[in-house]
Amino acid sequence: MGVKGLTTFIDTNQELLEDTKLCKTKLILDGNNVYHFVYYNYRVAHAYGGDYLQYRNSVDSFFKSLLTCDIEPYVIFDGGYEKDDRKLQTILGRARSRISSSNQIVAGNGSPRIMPILAYEVFCEVIKELGIQHRTCDYEADGEIASLANYFNCPVLSNDSDFCVFDLTAGYIPLDYVNFKPAKSQESTTDLHLNCQLFKLSNLTQEFANVSNTHMPLFATLLGNDLIGTDVFEAFFNNIKLPKLKSKRIFVSKRNSKMLGVLSWLQAYDDVDEACEVVVSHLKKNERDNVLKMMKQSIEAYKIPVCTLHSVFESEQGNPTEISYTGCVLPAWFIGAIRRCELPVFLLNALTLHRVILLAQIEDHNLPSSWKCALNIRRSIYGMLLGDEAQGKICEYDREKKSLRQTNEEPLYSVMSYGRLPSLNQIPNLSEEERKDIFLNTLGLTESTLSGVHREHWFTTAVLAYWIQNTEPRLMKWHLFAIIVCLITLNVCDTEEVEATQDSSERYESQTLPPWSCIKQCTTSDEKAHLNNNLTRILTTHSNKTKHHQNTNISIVHMFSQLQTCIQAALYLNQLLLSPIPNPSPSLIYDGTLCCKLASSLETRPDPELYTQEILGRKSKMVEFFQDFQTVILSLIDATSEEMFRLNEKTSKKTSKKKKKAKKQDQKQDSSEMITDKSENSESVAQDLIICDLSNRFHGLADD
Incomplete structure (x- = not known):
């Protein structure tokens, strides 16, 4: 919610705000508002669909600023939509506005901003790792946030002007009026605080x-x-x-x-x-009753309810088997998982309202929506949620061209190689093996097809195989090359150094795709520096050539937007099945700036695979992993590259002689743009760039 014009009014009347030193207090955070704020305030790139590692680091920095000042944050998220549809038109209006913003970004107007679709997952990961108290409400969270704040007699942190209207005893702190750099007090050299400004309702009403x-x-x-x-x-x-x-x-x-x-x-x-x-x-007389009803409903929304959330944080709850929700009796494990932020609210809306809103990404509006790619995964999810054909269909609101359209999607109640899908009540009673089979079969795989692939890679390989087979139009092989390099960079070139062990090479050879820790152990500091330098040079060169992100081929961005919908749908499926396989962080799968700009560079190469090997360093274990990963993916989709990948029109007509000539030219061009293997032993380069700090390195190249 938000009161029209109230934020602007406060901005022009800052005398209504009180200077405050925030420290040693509980603080209630409007979760939905905060996770958007952090993405935009920390200037995380969004033009290529999300730089999730940079966002993860920003969220971590945000909360550590609070914790450093002895502030105890409680993060409260919105729940499902109300069954009376009181806000449906507002929600649909925002979905249409997002389509418009996407279109403006694609057209070259960089001012609109679109929140990447996997940001919420990354945000929740960080707060769980930091031990931050968190909760998802059943419906909109504003009233519960106000109630909990008054119970603890502490402020609310948000940018939602509705909190200027709630009668908050300790006030409301607008996010825009907080300096998140901890400061020392004059009275103490050790105590830290955050300088901020606080709004109290009485400061306005007393006028x-x-x-x-x-x-x-x-x-x-x-x-x-x-x-x-x-x-x-x-x-x-x-x-x-x-x-x-x-x-x-x-x-x-x-x-x-x-x-x-x-x-x-x-x-x-x-x-x-x-x-x-x-x-x-x-x-008009015929309007009065309806408007009066709407007015009372709006006024009621600002009344602070009796606080119940505090009991969730202060004591253990009982374990009922069923919970009533919007007139429906739902399994307690399901509602409990929603409230603990272990399942997305998307599932709750699909189950109780039979309706979901698929928010537009930055994509080619002349092509089908990127969400179409993951439709079959969602249909399987819908089948398990509804559990019975008599429950009907799920209404999906999605982009069609530049408009918002609704379609009724038929749930899938069985999948090939597994059979009938379980209902919500049945899922907790299934063995881990059964739940794992459901996940893999839904994505078109079986465990036997993943022989030699470490469990750590199951999710990623399954999603990539599904993505390749369901993209529209078909992708090029260099799309796959780009995402594999992205995976290697995010998981091997991080700030954590892993000590090599004697059996690391043996472990590598024993599996087709060994765990990341093994690959890191087999990768030298010089090899990491080589990859780091080459990517930096490629991205810098690309940034110099394209002053605005819209000059990057939108078809490339669209292709990776489809990948993101597959990642999200697979995450939801795995979570619904109680995570039978390891759930990877989106921040370790996808980096929009890296993937899109690397793909743009590969697109121009006569031999993208050779160029990719040069980037990684031909003699490194990273090249070996890159080749093995390709082999695994092609074996999973059980098809030749000609069947699954489009031919590059620019090179398909070349004769083999021309290809050889182009390859030599490509190698010459590579040597001028990249640090080749000969320079890998440079100690100065290795010391300067041994650690691939993606959050800093790519941020400056985002053209955002």
């Missing part, structure tokens, strides 16, 4: 003689929020003359004169119900 905190929900309603638009009250505003505010403290601009006029008008009414009747009396 108006007869306006109390109880008037503020009506004030917010008349201005318009997510539940009711201000256009509903057009007749009211046209028929009354709002009094002018006389105040030396509050700045009155044309933009906020209406807002202050409403507050001045409210001074004439002690009773909020009476004021509501006056408002609707100016409307």
Whole structure:
């Protein structure tokens, strides 16, 4: 939710805010608001679909700033949509706006921002690793956040102007008014705090003689929020003359004169119900009852409920077998997992409302939506959620061209090689082996096809194989090369040094795809530096050639947007099945800037595979892994490259003689753009770039 114009009003009247040193306190965080804020405030690149490692590091830095100051954060997320659809039109409006923003970014207007679809998963990973208290509410979280804040007598941290309306005893801290760099107090050289500014409702209402905190929900309603638009009250505003505010403290601009006029008008009414009747009396008779109902619903949304969340954090709960939710009786394990942030709210909406919103990514709007690629995985999820053909279909809202369209998707109740899918009640009773088979079979694989592949790679190999077979249009082989290099870079070239052991090479040879730790042990510091240098040179060269990210081939971005939908759907499937295989972090699978720019560079090469090997270092174990990974993927899809990959139109017509000539030219070009194997032993290079700090290295190349 959010009150129209209220944030701008506070920005122009900062005298209403109190300077505060935030430390040694509990703090309630609006989770949905905060995870967006961190992505944008820390300037994480989004133009290529998400730089998740940089985002992960930013989230970690954000929370460590709080913890350093002895601040105890509680992160509260929104739950499912209300069954009465009170906010459906607002939600659909935002989905349409996101399509428009995507189109603007593709067209070259870089000002809109789109939150990458896997950011929530990364955010939750970090708060769990840091031991941050967290919870997902059943519905919208605003009321629960306000209730918990008043229970603990601590502030709320958000950028949602609705918290200016709630009667919060310890106030509301706008995220935009916090300096997240810990500062030392003059009184103590050891105690740290965050300098910030805090809003209290009384700071505003005291400017108006007869306006109390109880008037503020009506004030917010008349201005318009997510539940009711201000256009509903057009007749009211046209028929009354709002009094002018006389105040030396509050700045009155044309933009906020209406807002202050409403507050001045409210001074004439002690009773909020009476004021509501006056408002609707100016409307058409056939509209009054409906508008009055909407007004009361909006006002009710700002009433702080009795706090129940505190018991979740302060004591262990019982273990009921079933829980009633929106009139449905659902398995307690499922609702419990939703509330503990172990399952996404997406599943809850699909189950209770039979409706989901698929948010547009940065993609080619002339092609089918990127979400189509993962449809069959979602259909299997829907089948397990509904459990019965009589439950009907799931309505998906998705992009079609530049518009939002709805389609009714048929759930899948069985998958090949496994048979009938389990219902929600049956899932916890299945063995891990059965749940693993369901996951792999849904993605078109079996455990036997993954022989020699370490379990750590099962998720990634399964998703990539599914992606290759379901993309539209078919991908080029260099798309696959780019994502494999991305995987190697994210998992091998990190800040953690692994000591080589005597059996590391033996372990490597014993498996087709050994675990990442084994590959790291077999990779020297010079080899890491070689890869780091080559990627930096490629990305820098690409950035110099393209001043704006829209110049990167949008078909490349679209292809990797399809991959992200597959990653998300597979994560949801694995989570629903209680994670029978290791769930990897999206931050260790995909980096948008790296993948898209590397793919753009490979696209121009006569021999992309040779060029990829040069990037990795021909004699390194990373090249061996790259080749083995290709072999595994092709064996999983059981097809030749000609059947699964499009031919590169630029090179398919060349004769073998021309290819050989081009390959020699490519090698010459490679030597001018990359540090070749001969320079791998340079100690100075190795010492400077031995650690691949992706969050810093790619951030400067994001063109964002």
